[in-house]
Amino acid sequence: MDANCRIFIIDDEEINTLQLEHVLQECGEVLSCNDSSKALSLIDTFRPDVIVLDIEMPKVNGFDILKELRQKHYFNDLRIVVITSHSDIEIEEKALSLGAIDFISKPLNLTLCRMRIENHVNFKHQENMLQIAQSSLQSEKEHLRITLDSIADGVISTDDNARINYMNPVAQRLTGWSLIAAKGKHIEEVMSLNDATTGSRSLNPLVMALQENRPVAMAINTQLTSRQGITHRVEDSAAPILNSSDEQCGAVMVFQDVSETMAMAVQMTYLSHHDQLTALPNRVLLHDRLTQAITRAAFSENKLSLMLLDLDKFKYINDALGHHVGDEIIAHVGHSLDKFACNDITVARVGGDEFALVVPHTSTLSNIEPLIEQVLNVIGTPFRIADEQHVLSASVGISVYPDDAKSVEEMLRHADSAMYKAKHEASNSYCYFNDELQLAMNERLRIGNLLRKALDENTLEVYFQPKKDLATNEIVGYESLVRLIDEEGKCVSPLQFIDYAEETGLIYRLGAQVLEKSCIVAKKWLDAGCPKQVAVNISAKQFSDSSLVELVASTLEKTKLPSRYLELEITESALIDCYEQTVTQLKSISKMGISIALDDFGTGYSSLSYLRLFPLNVLKIDQSFVRDMLTDSQALDIVSTIVELAKTLNLKIVAEGIETTEQKQKLQSLGCKIGQGYLLGRPTPFEKNHKQ
Template sequence: MLFSHHENSHNKVLVVDDEPTSLMIMAESLSDLGEIVCCDNGAQAIEKAVFFQPDVILLDIEMPGMNGFEVCKKLKNNPKTAQSHVIFVTSHNEQIFEYQSFASGGIDLIHKPVDLNICRLRVQNQLKLKHQEAQILAAKNDISTLVAQVPVYISYWSNTEENLFSNDETSHWFSKSSEQMLGCFAKDVLPDELYEAFHRCLTKGIEQEVLNIQLASPRNKIEYVRAQVNLRIKEREVVGVILTLSDITSITHTKKLLSNESERLRVMLNSIGDAVIATDNNAIINFMNPIAERLTGWHAEEAKGRHIEEVMKLVDATSNKTLVNPISVALKEQRIVAMALNSQLTGLDGRVYRVEDSAAPIRDIEGNIIGGIIVFHDVSESIAMAVKMSHLANHDLLTDLPNRVLLHDRVTHACKVATSMKKKVALMLIDIDHFKYLNDTLGHHQGDLIIKHVAKRLESLIDLNTTLARIGGDEFVILLPDVQSTSAIDAIASDIINTMNEPFRIDSQEYILSVSVGVSVNPADSTQAEEMMTHADAAMYRAKEQGRNRFCYYSDDLEYQFKQRQSVEKLLRHAIEQDKIEVFYQPKLALLTEKIIGVEALVRLRDDENKLISPLDFIPLAEETGLIHALGQSVLKQSCIAAKEWADKGHNIKVAVNIAAKQFTDGNFCNLVADTIEQAGLASELLELEVTESALMHDFEEIKIMLSKLSDLGLTIAIDDFGTGYSSLSYLKLFPVDVLKIDQSFVRDMLTDTQSMDIVRTITSLAHTLNLQIVAEGIEEKQHLNSLIDLGCELGQGYYFHKPMPKEEFDKLLG
């Protein structure tokens, strides 16, 4: 279709049958095809059809009161329901019933007892037909809308130059409307120059010609047009001519204005006192003004076509080391770049100049870099050195805010003044939530733009006595040197949170951000600048742990948690680097035979005293620090090697490996899995990847592509902790899922909680319906086992059978 239509494409099916059992069976069978509505009599069917307007109606013929034929006729006579496809359902096989079904408006007939598979196929076919009808109608409307509304004159003429069609209904282009134009000859209505081109193409057999024409008598401010003449040829004979016109008046005027502006710009650049050199996006020179000629010693015409490094030779004045030209850096990093301190330019004539400058990429209207420009001038060494060194030593290059060095001086000074004046000083550490993900996804240039916008928004919240500094990639600090009360701190922190929640608009794109803020107050919890920074950092991490998008004050237990976090992170990094990550295996059994058919791989980490650390303490930390990728790779590698060893000993044990949500953001994840399987020499069908429901919700299309690639490797995809997340049936249908794992919380409570029992029953039934394997987690009692077997659950794991164990212990279990 030409346009994007937003009609609701959700399938609607109405099932009408006076037998409750038949009604329930058919509704259950068709439930995944769309929204199903049921009723058990003719009058109610008509009422629901008018309100519901279903795509397909399954209609029983024999019903009390009003039979199916009467219902169908009433539906077909009602404009609101006439388009619904009616499929009759009957136990009669006589030909007269088939005749009456189609005569009354039915489109298909299904005989009882109903074959549910055939029924589903017939309903699906009718739904497809409905969708095709809608698409055809939409396409027809699109074409009509396009021809009527497109800002182009479209006309068709016979080979005798007689008008047969035009879309100018309002006489916008010519004095005649499309209706008045019919039957007119081109010579009588087209401007002379346009007609000459039209006639030339027709008489000389020129199949296509495009030309720009200035109209002698402009209409509706259309002075210039681009005309395209196309001959329509059939069996080597011209049967007609298509003539289209587009208004290029504004474009023509703009070109003239640009030409004038370009000339003014050339004169201005040649007149200013600074040297200017412009290049293309490969740093090849295409312009130099007279000052640049003087400083470099090159004539502009000689310099054109040469690389900037050849013409503008920069060295460090002290070491004489060659410097990279700022314009090269600006083009590479796509940002404004200042010349390195102590820069020295040597001209072609041997003259030496100390210069300062700035270089910037040149972008077109769409933001694409098309070149670069550098503006520089001769300056004295003392001024250049003093200004540059002082500023760069104390300010952030990207935002021009005070950096960590200058902030430390101001915090130290504020603390001294506060001590002598008995005042309070507050320090707020502000960290952008999930900025690393944004930076990796959007690119560093876009990340830099976001940082700049955040800096400007924070600056709008502070007064002249307050210091705003940038101390790291996405970390800012606000220093409040004179705090009257805690409520004042609360107000400022709240303003920061709320202001950051407002969308940022960058390059016509909106971004929603949040920040976590940690607050340290002197002298309440710290007395020195370094201590305030440490405490604010700890408070900020507490804010992140509590859900982000909030602020927290420092407290005594935060220091302990902060140290614990650092300790666990250090242990984790060391274990990964030294290949000391352990993997335990929990057997998975066939419930009827209690035979081991697989294992789940579970990661383990030990502290310095050889005690196991809870996965709840180090896995979230791994995800937050980015170590989850290396951790996951280690577990996958060990699991594949173990499964290969078992297979070589005659035990085809499938190993299930948990995959974290963040691992899916790695574009190379599929290749990593394939390489790991290949290096281990493992048959891919012996590997199962477990993903949580929440991991599937990040980017639907991207996850779908990744799961399909993984499935193509031959391994199995399992949904872990099913029922605790989104539980959307859509991904079970569209994603290549093989296994559902019932979360242990439902299994544990199923004996005492009817709701948990119902959830387990429903998930088991759903898995059977979708031909998925079902695995129950957390089996701890004999009653759990018996109930799951009764419900039809085939596989399970839990402490009733075995706890997770090291590989050596599992090897002994296999015998």
């Protein structure tokens, strides 16, 4: 029995209620009432499921109670069993008309009475369970409806004939059909699909899902045309719906509008393959175009040229005028070069101020020369930006397939090497890659590997060239010079690896190692009782590193070398490249007590303002002037002027490259007291200098 079922007995005879309470106690919760006038209020409070009601009662009879109950909102939830001692058919009809569903005759047969009430309790329990199930089903249905109405995907369900019985709001919006208008129509009438490229009609995947009784994905590149003619790119799938017997009873279609996603993908693809500043193809797309061009050239047995173009001295323009003007200039150059992008020619921006042209041509190179000249002429055409006129020049390197390269990587590498050579020859020049360049490239690669290995293993050697008093021949200091030793034990010229180190960024590691090795040697001389100042060259690149001052300070602290025994040599180009930062760093270095020498004075951007603004201690006369001063009056005048200038500014003067006695004597006569060169001593390792 259902212990939660409530049974309410209304009978004016107490014996009857007691007997009924006893036999029905296991049927549920039982409450009885002998005063019919109080019955209705008790019913409102107790809210029974089953009422056992005596018809003949004083005060208020059973019919009156039935009439009152019919007015209650919960009347339809009640199961009312009438007790009567009459067998009059009219009484039964009246009771049934008022809502009674069963009768128990007096005198009471308690067994029969219990069985009847049990049946009604069971019926009521089943009714309650059915109501709960219906309520749960309705709740789940409503939840499902809200979910389907709220999701971003379109949902359409059909019967097993592909006729629509449901569409959520998204599906209605995308198809342009309301649910009312679409209901009962075949899905292909409502959902018009076609191939986005060809425009041909596409089979709806829901129809295929029903035909093949399996899930079906929508074809790629599918387009949906709404009832109003609006098109959407769509994707997703359809699947059959099966009943409890695994029989097909319909299908569901789930799809989404991917128009914005597709547009975004196209935009992202464009951005990933094009330079944002010039809108030209970038390095990624250049690689792809080169690959395709090589394939076509190989098939047609023609040639293919790759021209790499780099603007001359663009860095100085960029630094002087600002990056915003530099960007405008790059955009102008890109627009100018884009005019050549026709007849299978690809124009790309590789990066920075570097551009590329991929040029297919016949088996000869005759048609490439005029194009190169046209490109250089376009670059050299004067133009105005920010109310200033600019005239540019460029260096071009050319690699030719299949003459010197067989792959994209080789063409890029060879064109870059040729451009590098052109850049070191003259402005507005071009150079083809050749065997000589191949050898130079191989040598450059060898030197690069050798340098990296030496830096990794800390095996760079430092030689020391003495600086001597020209009158007494006494050593007053040394200049440290780095040496790279190859696999055969031979010295590699600094001209070969210093430029490489600066271009690749290895100059920072190289400079740090040379500085430390030099300070270690200077400390050994100090500890041996013969203190000598050591001059260490600092490249312009190192001054671009904000941590240079910290590096110098930490190296002195690490090696325990007093700062007065260290001199840093800088070139005039270092002063120019990072003017403000260089001034700040030199002042900090000078405050440490470190001497600062200006190397190769007179060969670069010589200006008296440098000597006034920078905390310099030493001027070094470049060896080119020393070499020519005995035969060239202009060179002699320059040397004389530098010596007098140094005296006036109270700066030390050091002459470089002294190789003859005549040069030494002339310098002495001019008032130069200190010099260095092969006549006075060649660069040697520490061990040999130590023995001296």
